[in-house]
Amino acid sequence: MTNNVPVHTARGPRPNEDWTAVADTVNARMAQQRIGQKALADTSGVSVATLRRIQHGAHGRRVQNTTLTAIARALDWPDDHLIRVLQAGGTPTSVGQPTEREILAGIDRIEQRLDDVCRRLAAVEELVTTQAANR
Structure with a gap:
């Protein structure tokens, strides 16, 4: 068991x-x-x-x-x-x-998505900065 x-x-x-x-x-x-x-x-x-x-x-x-x-x-x-x-x-x-585990899993998914959004935003900011500097 x-x-x-x-x-x-x-x-x-x-x-x-x-x-x-x-x-x-x-x-x-x-x-x-x-x-x-x-x-x-x-x-x-x-x-x-x-x-x-x-x-x-x-x-x-x-x-x-x-x-x-x-x-x-x-x-x-x-x-x-x-x-x-x-x-x-x-x-x-x-x-x-929802159980505590389900709530924590949901929070974890939100944090992962937020991290992904932050990485993408940083990449866009870097691209814009690079393009602005090359003009």
Whole structure:
């Protein structure tokens, strides 16, 4: 067990797992973040086929926890978020409310974007200064 979450394999769905809740949760977050299937697949390292299966309720075959963890990370959730949704039928405490980790991840993304904007602005300023000096 890791983080009090039982380790599962791809043997098949278990009776108390709510894959529909996982599908609904993933689809809602993708819509909220305006991220497409291909982009999420690329970010998470999960194949489009596996992601599609999850988005449709993972019928027939259980998806491994590592896959759910990768998707959760790519959607800026705690690692075990989708596992908790799977086990709780869509009622983990963080659904609908950002966790501290999500807030910090958002702040980190903002800081990274701000750093990028600052670098670009500095490059533009240097270019303008160089062009003005050459006139």
